[in-house]
Amino acid sequence: MSEPIVQFKNVHKSFGDVEVLKGIDLDISPSEKVAIIGPSGSGKTTIIRMLMTLEKITSGDIIVDGQNLWKMEKNGSMVEANQKHLRSIRGDIGMVFQHFNLFPHMTILENCMTAPIHVKKEEKTEVRKRSIQMLERVGLGDKLDNYPNQLSGGQKQRVAMARALVMRPKVMLFDEVTSALDPELVGEVLEVIRDIAKNDDMAMILVTHEMDFALDIADKVVFLDEGVIAESGSASQVIEHSQNERLQSFLSRFRN
């Protein structure tokens, strides 16, 4: 086993008085595909939002590629990370959102190109080439100069994935990326994720309600319930051999 790329160590998170995560321990190795499942309100999305630095942690540690994400050393003691520290680490992480969050004032090609050029200071012609390749890969090579509001939801989500991939993250986070889509558009987005999962060696963490899909592509399934990891293991372990009643009843809702 190689060193984990992401480690959660006893991570707690409260919103006001409500503790949503009650001590999360989770190791993710490079290129591992992890699906986080569980009832809504169980804190699935919060886990990956903390990793993307969109949500502060309340206590515990998140280690990314050997570095503590939310804490840094200052004069020999560990203090809360500042923006500079967060920036130095989160470049390894990419995220795709439920509501796409494309930049509406840019064409889809510009959406893909802006971060590599401005954030990573990469050379423009190379970024352009790579962005076009990526958009072709997600099947949108003919829409380069379109604006997001000219696309369907499924197309928008595919652009969002291309935009994240062009940054070459070591970890990709997918936050219920099909939940806001019309049912007939879900398939095309799942196809792209399946393609990424198969061909790219980055680690992936998926928060999803597409149960069959998640179980199909995930190396590890994590069942989150009431703020703790109630069950974790390979898809077959979790599905077929788990004795956890709440997991069984949760899964049964997806079978008919």
Added chain:
Amino acid sequence: MDYVIEFIPQIARGLNITISVLIASALFAYIMAFFSGLCRLSNNVIVRKFTGFYVEIFRGTSLIVQLFWLYYAIPMLFGIQLGSNWWVGVFAIGLNYGAYLSEVVRTSILSVAQGQYEAATALNMSRFQRMRIVIFPQAVRMMLPEFGNYTIQILKGTSLVSLIAMSDILYYGDILRGSYQQQTPIIYGIVLVLYFILALPLIWLTKKGEKIAKKGVAS
């Protein structure tokens, strides 16, 4: 009709003052608007409170009183001259409308969707890059129609400089009325039409701004 032909050139002599005050005070107002609008979103409490104070004072009192303060009261109280009456007019109008417009700037920036901040963060942009590349361009589109509206207001506001002895079109109208009491309706009719003609390009720009705003923002 003879009067109309006679009066128009006389009143039009004030156009250069009306237009120059309009342009200068509008530019000054825009600068104040962006400066104080951004300051009010600062993380620094003192900066925020201080600009908030400016905005509320200038929104909460009348432009004409502010003009008189800058022109008459401050020079007497502090023994400083704030410049020619043209500059005082530009300062007063610019500060006043800058205060209103700063609220437009502030609220437009705040109304950019939270998801845009998050996407920019996920792409590892710095706070400054996030503002410059993602938030600001979208906010500006939302500001355009309101900036058009307020610019038309500024045009109308320039007529107040006639009260600090500036020879704008209203000033020349008033002078003419002194000699031609009977023709008062014609005189003010001409003044009215001149303001309206000046406002036409601004109205057109505002409509244009509305179109741009509609196109660029909705995702």
